[in-house]
Every structure is written in structure tokens, then in C-alpha cells.
Amino acid sequence: xxxxxxxxxxxxxxxxxxxxxxxxxxxxxxxxxxxxxxxxxxxxxxxxxxxxxxxxxxxxxxxxxxxxxxxxxxxxxxxxxxxxxxxxxxxxxxxxxxxxxxxxxxxxxxxxxxxxxxxxxxxxxxxxxxxxxxxxxxxxxxxxxxxxxxxxxxxxxxxxxxxxxxxxxxxxxxxxxxxxxxxxxxxxxxxxxxxxxxxxxxxx
Amino acid sequence: xxxxxxxxxxxxxxxxxxxxxxxxxxxxxxxxxxxxxxxxxxxxxxxxxxxxxxxxxxxxxxxxxxxxxxxxxxxxxxxxxxxxxxxxxxxxxxxxxxxxxxxxxxxxxxxxxxxxxxxxxxxxxxxxxxxxxxxxxxxxxxxxxxxxxxxxxxxxxxxxxxxxxxxxxxxxxxxxxxxxxxxxxxxxxxxxxxxxxxxxxxxxxxxxxxxxxxxxxxxxxxxxxxxxxxxxxxxxxxxxxxxxxxxxxxxxxxxxxxxxxxxxxxxxxxxxxxxxxxxxxxxxxxxxxxxxxxxxxxxxxxxxxxxxxxxxxxxxxxxxxxxxxxxxxxxxxxxxxxxxxxxxxxxxxxxxxxxxxxxxxxxxxxxxxxxxxxxxxxxxxxxxxxxxxxxxxxxxxxxxxxxxxxxxxxxxxxxxxxxxxxxxxxxxxxxxxxxxxxxxxxxxxxxxxxxxxxxxxxxxxxxxxxxxxxxxxxxxxxxxxxxxxxxxxxxxxxxxxxxxxxxxxxxxxxxxxxxxxxxxxxxxxxxxxxxxxxxxxxxxxxxxxxxxxxxxxxxx
Ligand code: HEM
Ligand SMILES: [Cu+2]
Numbered sequence: 001x002x003x004x005x006x007x008x009x010x011x012x013x014x015x016x017x018x019x020x021x022x023x024x025x026x027x028x029x030x031x032x033x034x035x036x037x038x039x040x041x042x043x044x045x046x047x048x049x050x051x052x053x054x055x056x057x058x059x060x061x062x063x064x065x066x067x068x069x070x071x072x073x074x075x076x077x078x079x080x081x082x083x084x085x086x087x088x089x090x091x092x093x094x095x096x097x098x099x100x101x102x103x104x105x106x107x108x109x110x111x112x113x114x115x116x117x118x119x120x121x122x123x124x125x126x127x128x129x130x131x132x133x134x135x136x137x138x139x140x141x142x143x144x145x146x147x148x149x150x151x152x153x154x155x156x157x158x159x160x161x162x163x164x165x166x167x168x169x170x171x172x173x174x175x176x177x178x179x180x181x182x183x184x185x186x187x188x189x190x191x192x193x194x195x196x197x198x199x200x201x202x203x204x
Numbered sequence: 205x206x207x208x209x210x211x212x213x214x215x216x217x218x219x220x221x222x223x224x225x226x227x228x229x230x231x232x233x234x235x236x237x238x239x240x241x242x243x244x245x246x247x248x249x250x251x252x253x254x255x256x257x258x259x260x261x262x263x264x265x266x267x268x269x270x271x272x273x274x275x276x277x278x279x280x281x282x283x284x285x286x287x288x289x290x291x292x293x294x295x296x297x298x299x300x301x302x303x304x305x306x307x308x309x310x311x312x313x314x315x316x317x318x319x320x321x322x323x324x325x326x327x328x329x330x331x332x333x334x335x336x337x338x339x340x341x342x343x344x345x346x347x348x349x350x351x352x353x354x355x356x357x358x359x360x361x362x363x364x365x366x367x368x369x370x371x372x373x374x375x376x377x378x379x380x381x382x383x384x385x386x387x388x389x390x391x392x393x394x395x396x397x398x399x400x401x402x403x404x405x406x407x408x409x410x411x412x413x414x415x416x417x418x419x420x421x422x423x424x425x426x427x428x429x430x431x432x433x434x435x436x437x438x439x440x441x442x443x444x445x446x447x448x449x450x451x452x453x454x455x456x457x458x459x460x461x462x463x464x465x466x467x468x469x470x471x472x473x474x475x476x477x478x479x480x481x482x483x484x485x486x487x488x489x490x491x492x493x494x495x496x497x498x499x500x501x502x503x504x505x506x507x508x509x510x511x512x513x514x515x516x517x518x519x520x521x522x523x524x525x526x527x528x529x530x531x532x533x534x535x536x537x538x539x540x541x542x543x544x545x546x547x548x549x550x551x552x553x554x555x556x557x558x559x560x561x562x563x564x565x566x567x568x569x570x571x572x573x574x575x576x577x578x579x580x581x582x583x584x585x586x587x588x589x590x591x592x593x594x595x596x597x598x599x600x601x602x603x604x605x606x607x608x609x610x611x612x613x614x615x616x617x618x619x620x621x622x623x624x625x626x627x628x629x630x631x632x633x634x635x636x637x638x639x640x641x642x643x644x645x646x647x648x649x650x651x652x653x654x655x656x657x658x659x660x661x662x663x664x665x666x667x668x669x670x671x672x673x674x675x676x677x678x679x680x681x682x683x684x685x686x687x688x689x690x691x692x693x694x695x696x697x698x699x700x701x702x703x704x705x706x707x708x709x710x711x712x713x714x715x716x717x718x719x720x721x722x723x724x725x726x727x728x729x730x731x732x733x734x735x736x737x738x739x740x741x742x743x744x745x746x747x748x749x750x751x752x753x754x755x756x757x758x759x760x
Binding site: 028032040058063132133135139 | 312313316317320380383384385387388391392393418419420421422423425426427429430433437438439440441446447448449452455456459
């Protein structure tokens with residue numbers, strides 16, 4: 001680690017500007033999406049923990065007088081959302097084979113399933129016998145599912161944006177498809193959050 | 205170990221094109237250097253507002269009676285003072301330094317996501333203006349303290365409180381978007397020859413800061429979302445009469461806000477670790493100890509939050525855990541202080557304004573660290589919680605620590621950022637006034653707290669009057685101390701002596717490019733030849749920064 005090392009290694013350390021300067025750096029956007037999702041996961045984790053604490057502190061949970069919840073509709077909804085995660089994965093496979101049409105098909109199907117989920121969610125909201133301020137369970141129910149619903153909506157918009165962009169010729173191909181990957185990762189994330197949420201709010 | 209040193213750079217400042225026009229600082233620029241300066245200037249502007257609010261608070265407290273402003277306005281003044289200082293000054297100012305320094309120091313041309321970076325900055329001015337606008341809504345601004353605990357916050361005037369929540373949510377989002385950039389940039393974009401242990405310490409600290417932001421800020425957002433529902437639609441998340449629990453808010457709030465104190469101090473730790481070796485002309489003592497202790501602080505910082513809640517009915521076994529964990533965190537912190545002192549020890553000190561502020565930082569931060577460990581002891585904290593002792597503690601770490609460190613950073617990197625030197629005489633006057641004013645304001649508060657004076661009150665027992673008067677006089681001195689700095693900064697930026705590329709003979713990569721650096725940072729790809737802190741271990745870098753490979757002693 002003294003002068004001699006310095007001398008001998010110097011030649012190899014010097015990399016000319018032509019060799020490596022002014023190239024576009026590799027694409028780190030997927031890393032960025034994943035890092036951002038850490039933050040997203042933390043906000044849900046915070047809300048879930050708050051929910052569990054409310055629940056642990058309450059003498060009875062859900063508080064007495066909370067109307068029974070129907071499980072059929074949310075169950076179907078959950079199945080649709082989970083299935084959509086498998087559907088959207090096919091789009092990834094398709095685009096890696098340069099199959100833009102196939103990708104569009106799978107993305108379109110995912111978008112439709114997401115929309116059904118959201119409509120189902122709204123339908124449930126209108127038919128529940130408790131409102132936002134009925135009691136603590138009701139409030140957490142609406143805020144948690146609503147916040148998740150916003151994320152589904154955002155994921156849906158991402159998917160639609162990808163579909164819109166895919167209309168441009170060669171916007172996506174087997175090499176360049178960041179948008180598709182990002183939307184897919186986001187969709188999986190939203191799906192996993194829903195599974196936890198479903199377990200917390202409906203099953204446990 | 206790889207041996208690294210800056211690329212011999214033969215660009216002379218005089219040959220550079222004149223600094224691009226000032227308009228770029230008002231644009232949606234993607235250049236991390238422009239964004240860094242935008243952060244710094246904007247946050248300094250809010251610092252002045254926060255300072256004015258503090259002066260108003262201290263003016264009220266000059267006398268025991270509540271006679272200067274109404275009690276409601278007093279509440280709003282200290283609430284906005286805390287909010288502005290934390291969310292609009294220290295957090296964005298450190299983000300500014302991280303933005304400016306990290307790509308230069310790791311030899312990158314920009315951050316990983318320049319557009320996202322610009323977006324993160326441009327959220328701040330509207331959020332700040334929004335917060336200030338709450339002075340003009342009915343009921344006035346939020347008045348429940350920067351902590352905004354329910355039920356106090358849900359009972360205060362709704363408009364102001366809502367604006368407060370919105371503004372903090374926006375600033376938190378900005379912080380998260382910034383952190384995504386810090387983490388990915390440091391992780392992925394280091395110079396190909398720069399291993400983890402060759403990184404300048406600012407980068408380690410920024411990485412730890414980024415991770416803390418990503419893990420903790422979202423939880424604050426969660427708390428504020430629930431709080432806003434309580435406030436607007438009358439849910440009862442934090443309202444015991446509806447089955448809710450205000451303690452849950454406190455947990456969520458401190459799960460962010462304890463890490464937040466490290467978000468505000470870690471980047472400054474990093475900056476001090478750069479400044480001290482450069483001006484002491486010695487290798488940093490314990491590079492790895494400093495680097496890894498940042499990671500230790502990052503981890504421990506996430507598991508100590510309930511030391512803010514020792515008097516909130518936290519069960520004794522839990523208090524034991526948090527007391528112990530909090531005291532443990534003083535260890536990595538102490539390691540850093542030890543390393544800085546050891547670096548200074550026997551150094552050939554270049555006693556300029558940057559080093560004065562850095563040494564001011566070390567000494568003042570130690571006092572805050574000691575009072576922190578005192579507060580971590582449950583039996584002691586129960587007595588002084590919510591008194592001026594706590595106020596003294598956090599001002600020693602946040603003002604004596606973060607603000608002194610930020611000033612040190614400005615004096616140190618001003619030549620790089622602007623291409624001009626700052627005036628040393630004014631800098632030393634600034635330091636002397638700040639140091640005296642700061643201690644006059646905050647040292648006596650320890651005594652006030654020990655004698656039982658509560659924080660956040662406008663009216664107090666006359667027996668505290670003398671000490672309070674001293675604190676208020678100190679505050680005015682602090683206000684005055686800002687003028688030499690502002691004059692110095694503005695005047696130097698316009699007319700100061702031209703700076704060479706490497707005025708301090710530093711070894712980190714930012715000094716190997718011109719002052720200010722060109723767009724994309726480096727004219728030619730930087731080359732790493734020695735460790736960033738190898739001072740005195742090899743021929744000195746000439747202060748001209750002109751390290752022509754042909755003539756430089758480095759390239760023999
Ligand atoms: C040696 C490390 C430290 C320890 C052991 C420590 C301990 C504590 C404790 C126990 C409290 C709670 C006092 C109470 O409310 O009764 C506290 C408050 C506080 N500390 Fe520290 N601290 C340390 C370092 C820091 C640093 C580095 C910062 C900021 C840069 C900081 C900022 C604060 C703030 C802002 C508060 C008051 C928050 C409020 O109630 O408004 N502390 N500290
Ligand atoms: Cu703390």
C-alpha cells in the first residue's frame with residue numbers, strides 16, 4: 001500500500017475517456033422501482049401494525065354490534081386479483097419473445113381483471129351495513145382497503161399507460177421493456193399487499 | 205486495498221466558460237449540482253423564516269407574562285418553528301449536500317434518476333409556501349407542536365392543522381423520492397475501481413440516511429393519513445372515546461421521528477469526516493469504524509423510538525428495552541467522535557472557518573450526546589421529560605450538531621460550488637458570534653429544565669425570569685450572527701476571489717475537477733490512484749489543483 005503498489009498498478013487503473021466516458025450508464029430503473037417499493041411496503045406495514053394494535057387493545061374485536069361480513073364477494077375478488085398476477089406474468093414472457101400483440105393481450109386481460117376487482121370493491125362498499133365512522137373496525141376497514149384500492153387504481157393506470165405506449169411501433173421489444181416490467185412488479189406488489197389485507201380484515 | 209487518488213486534472217479555473225447563467229437555478233434542471241444548490245438555497249431561505257419564528261418565541265419568553273403574542277399564536281409560532289427547521293431546513297439542506305457531493309465523489313456524471321431528483325426538489329417550495337400560507341387561514345396555523353399529538357392536534361383549528369399535515373406529507377414524499385436516488389446511485393454508480401471501502405465517508409453516511417428515510421418516513425405518512433381522517437371525517441383512530449388509541453399515533457410518529465434525527469445528523473457526520481482530515485492534513489482515524497458505525501446507527505436508530513414515550517404509559521419492561529437500546533446507540537456515535545478527535549490530534553491544523561465550524565460541531569455535539577444518554581435513563585427522564593432540559597438536548601445536537609456541520613460544509617465546499625472563495629475574516633466573525641450566541645441561548649436551558657420549567661408554555665413562574673432573559677439575549681445574538689454569513693456568501697459568490705480546482709488540497713474526487721465542475725462533472729474520466737484519506741502518505745497535491753500527469757509527483 002505504498003509507493004510501489006501505486007506505480008505498478010497505475011497503468012492498469014488509468015482508463016481512457018474514450019473507453020468508458022460518455023456512455024449512457026446501464027439502466028437502473030428496475031432497481032429504482034424495487035427500492036421505491038420498500039418505502040411503499042413500509043407504509044402498509046405501518047398501517048397493518050396500527051390495525052393489529054387497535055385490535056389487540058380492544059376488549060372485543062370487531063367491536064360489538066359490527067354487522068357480519070359477507071365473505072363470498074371478497075373471496076371471489078381475491079381470487080381474481082391473485083389470478084391476475086399470473087396473467088400479467090405472461091405478458092413478460094411474451095415481450096421477451098418480441099411478441100407485442102401477446103403482451104397487449106395479457107396486459108389487457110390484467111387490466112380488465114383489475115377493473116373487476118375495483119368494481120367489486122365499490123359494490124361491497126355500497127352494500128356494507130357499516131360506514132366509515134361506525135366504529136374503529138369500520139374505520140380501519142375502509143381506510144386500509146381504500147388505500148389499497150388507490151394503489152390498484154394506480155397500477156391499473158400504469159398498465160393502461162403501457163398499452164397506450166405499445167401502440168407506437170417498436171416502443172417495446174425483447175430488449176427494452178422497462179415499462180412492462182415496472183408495471184408487472186407493481187402489480188405483484190399490490191397483489192401481495194391485498195393477500196395480507198384480506199387475511200387481516202376478513203379471515204383472522 | 206485499492207489505492208485511489210483524484211485524476212490529475214489540468215483544467216484551470218480561468219479557462220472555464222463563465223458559470224452558466226443564474227436562470228438555471230430557477231429551472232427544472234436535471235443536473236445534480238444545480239439541484240443540490242437549489243436545495244441549499246431554498247432551505248436556507250426557510251432557515252431564516254424558522255429563525256424569525258424562534259426570535260418571536262424567545263421574545264415572548266423574555267418576560268414571565270404572556271404579553272407579546274396571544275397564547276394561541278404562541279403555540280402556532282413554536283409549532284411552525286419546529287416544523288420549518290426540521291422539514292424545510294435541516295432535512296432538505298442535508299439532501300442538498302448529498303445531491304451535490306455524492307455523484308462527484310463517486311466519479312459519476314449525475315444521480316441515477318435525474319428527473320426524479322428534480323421532481324423531489326420541486327415539491328419543496330410549494331410545500332413550504334403552503335405551510336406559510338396557513339398564517340392566513342381562519343384559526344391560524346397548526347398549534348399542536350411539531351409532533352402534532354392527538355387529541356391536541358384534532359382539537360385545534362382544522363384548516364391550519366390540515367395544511368400542516370398536507371405540507372408534511374408532501375415534504376415526506378420529496379424526501380422518499382430523494383432517498384431512492386441516493387441509495388441507487390451509491391449502490392450502482394460508483395466508479396468501477398471504487399470498492400465499498402474506498403468510498404468517501406459522505407457516501408456511507410448518505411447510504412445509511414437513504415435507507416433510514418425509506419424505512420421510516422412512510423410510517424409517518426401512515427400516521428398522518430389516519431390523523432387526517434380523525435381530523436376531517438371524525439373517525440376515532442386516535443380518539444379513546446371512540447375506541448381508538450392516541451398512543452398508536454405516538455408510536456408511529458416516533459418510529460419516523462427518532463430515525464429522523466439520524467436522517468438529520470448522519471449526512472453531517474459524513475461531511476465532518478471529510479472536512480477534518482482535509483484541514484488537519486492527516487488520514488482519517490478509523491475509516492472503517494466510521495463507515496460501519498453509520499450502518500450500526502442506521503440499524504439501532506430504528507429500534508429506540510419509544511425513548512420519547514417513557515411517560516406515555518409505556519410498560520416498564522418495554523421501557524427497559526428502549527432505555528438499553530438507546531444507550532447502546534451512543535457507542536457507534538462515540539466511535540465517530542473519538543475518530544474525529546484522533547484525526548485532529550497532532551494534525552497540522554489549517555484553522556479556517558470550515559475547520560472552526562467542524563470543531564464547534566464536535567464539541568457541541570458531544571454535549572448533546574451526553575445529555576441524550578442522561579435522557580435515555582428512565583428514572584431521570586421521568587423528571588425532565590417535557591422540560592427545557594429536552595429542549596437544550598435537542599438544540600445541542602440539532603443546532604450545535606447539524607447546523608454547525610452544515611455551515612462547516614458550506615465553508616468547505618463553497619469554492620467548489622461557486623468557483624469563488626469565501627472571506628475568511630467574515631467567516632471567523634460568523635463562527636465566533638454563532639458559537640457564543642448558541643451557548644448563551646441553550647446552555648442555560650439545561651438549568652431551566654432541571655429546575656422544572658416546562659417546554660411549550662408562554663407564561664412561566666417569575667423565578668425563571670433571569671435565565672430566560674439570558675436565553676433571549678443569546679437568540680438575538682444568533683440572529684445577528686447570520687448577517688456576516690449572508691453578506692459573505694452573497695458577496696463572495698458575486699465578487700469573491702476566484703477559486704482554483706483544489707483550494708484545500710483534498711483527495712476526494714470532487715477536487716479533481718474544475719471549480720465549479722463542468723456539466724457532467726468530469727472533462728475526462730476520473731482516475732483513482734489512492735485512498736480518499738491518504739493525507740501525508742504521498743506527495744502533497746499542489747493547491748493549484750493542476751495535476752498535470754506529466755509534471756505531477758503523483759505520476760512518477
Ligand atoms: C447519543 C445519542 C442520543 C441519545 C441517547 C438521545 C436520547 C434522547 C431521549 C431519551 C430523548 C427524549 C427526551 C424526552 O422527551 O423526555 C431525546 C429527545 C430528542 N432528541 Fe435525542 N438523543 C441522542 C441524539 C440525538 C441526535 C443526534 C438528535 C438530532 C440530530 C437528537 C434529537 C432529539 C430531539 C429533536 C428530541 C426531542 C423531540 C421532541 O420531543 O420534540 N437526539 N433524545
Ligand atoms: Cu429519539
